[in-house]
Amino acid sequence: MRAAVLKEHGEPLSIEDVPTPDPEPHGAVVELEACGICRSDWHGWMGDWEWLDIKPQEGQILGHEPAGRVVAVGEDVTSISEGDHVAVPFNIGDGSCKQCRTGHGNNCENGMPLGFLEEVPGAFAEQLHVPFADHNAVELPSGVSSVDMAGLGCRFMTSFHALAHRADVEAGDWVAVHGCGGVGLSAVHIADALGANVIAVDLQEEKLEKASDLGATETVNADEAKDVPGAVEAITDGGAHVSVDALGIATTCQNSVLSVDKRGQHVQIGLSTQDEQGMIPLPTDAMVMNEVEFIGSLGMPPSRYDEIFRMVATGKLDPKAVVSETVALDDVNEKLSAMTDFGTVGIPVIDDF
The missing domain is CATH 3.90.180.10 (Medium-chain alcohol dehydrogenases, catalytic domain)
Known part of the structure; x- marks a missing residue:
């Protein structure tokens, strides 16, 4: 064969x-x-x-x-x-x-x-x-x-498990998705189907347009925004209830954690690259002060x-x-x-x- x-x-x-x-x-x-x-x-x-x-x-x-x-x-x-x-x-x-x-x-x-x-x-x-x-x-x-x-x-089932089983997504919640590759676009579509208001974050306008087609309520171009977490906070009036890193690089992981509102949840789907090799510095003090949950999700x-x-x-x-x-x-x-x-x-x- x-x-x-x-x-x-x-x-x-x-x-x-x-x-x-x-x-x-x-x-x-x-x-x-x-x-x-x-x-x-x-x-x-x-x-x-x-x-x-x-x-x-x-x-x-x-x-x-x-x-x-x-x-x-x-x-x-x-x-x-x-x-x-x-x-x-x-x-x-x-x-x-x-x-x-x-x-x-x-x-x-x-x-x-x-x-x-x-x-x-x-x-x-x-x-x-x-x-x-x-x-x-x-x-x-x-x-x-x-x-x-x-x-x-x-990709599709990974995003479904992350949002339907691991995170506490409820109707009307703000869900931010950082990285709109295949798994991120799947997460946008699934979060929308679960009743959430979705913010898609990516560097490429073409991917953000696709995310809008799949149900994103708002988009943030990370190449243009000086402060991605600040942009998410402004849209949501405080921060996302759930934020997803669908890429796995230090920037998207940190932006996702910092995009979460008090007592919100960050969900890590993306695995890291040679640059991080599984080790990404996190804003732990902010996570403690805001009681942010860090949730891993696999398949x-x-x-x-x-x-x-x-x-x-x-x-x-x-x-x-x-x-x-x-x-x-x-x-x-x-x-x-x-x-x-x-x-x-x-x-x-x-x-x-």
Whole structure:
């Protein structure tokens, strides 16, 4: 089968033939119909996250936002069958640890991030092996397309978990989203669907316009504003109830924390780059004086995807609205390179392998 294989960090992925996977007894093989190209793939391509022990090595197949059809299942798999239409979360769990058994599979004690470790080759390929498929393969509702659902592998479901489960977003709350890449635009759309008033913050006007289309009530151009937290405070008459760093650099993290009103919440979705390596200075005195909560959020438990599906069915959520374009596997290097200068808007999705 064809796959995009990492040869050297920062150098073009090699499109080549690799062995087709066979299912482990607990696994399933999915023929890919779509896979999003995420900024997390860019991080892996650039060799980030060594400090998290998830730096992809030479020979790794990247890609972690897959959707497609099951073509083979292992002998121990009971919940899915050949022909089922599924999405697969990037936070692969074993389904049996304490975290998985209590509904927190995104924090599996033996978790493996899809496409970042040798044990879990990714979805920039014609087919994908899904370990522990009873836990990790999420059957999609009838009538939805794989392209529209690809963001459920990472960006869309990550934002949903952050705002619907981790933060206390209530109708009428002000929610500020710092960084309007794929995960940030998803957060804008989801916060709007939850009834919040959304402020989108970014350097690029094109992304702010997209955020407005997705439900942002107000926008702040961080390239023009001298004081981003001050701009948020002025719009909200005191500060946001919830503020999200959807990028993961020091500036957006600090701006987000300082944008929060008294007793508000900062939610950290974005993971950091080589510049920070997981360590960002914070205004701790201001956090103490204002009783600001700092909340981390990772992925989403597979067992709760039905919450998204119910909102999609009633028209409250529309994951395809965040998809910017469809491309071929051969275009993956162009899209990864564009992310170096934040040159993509929304979610590019591979639909031709």
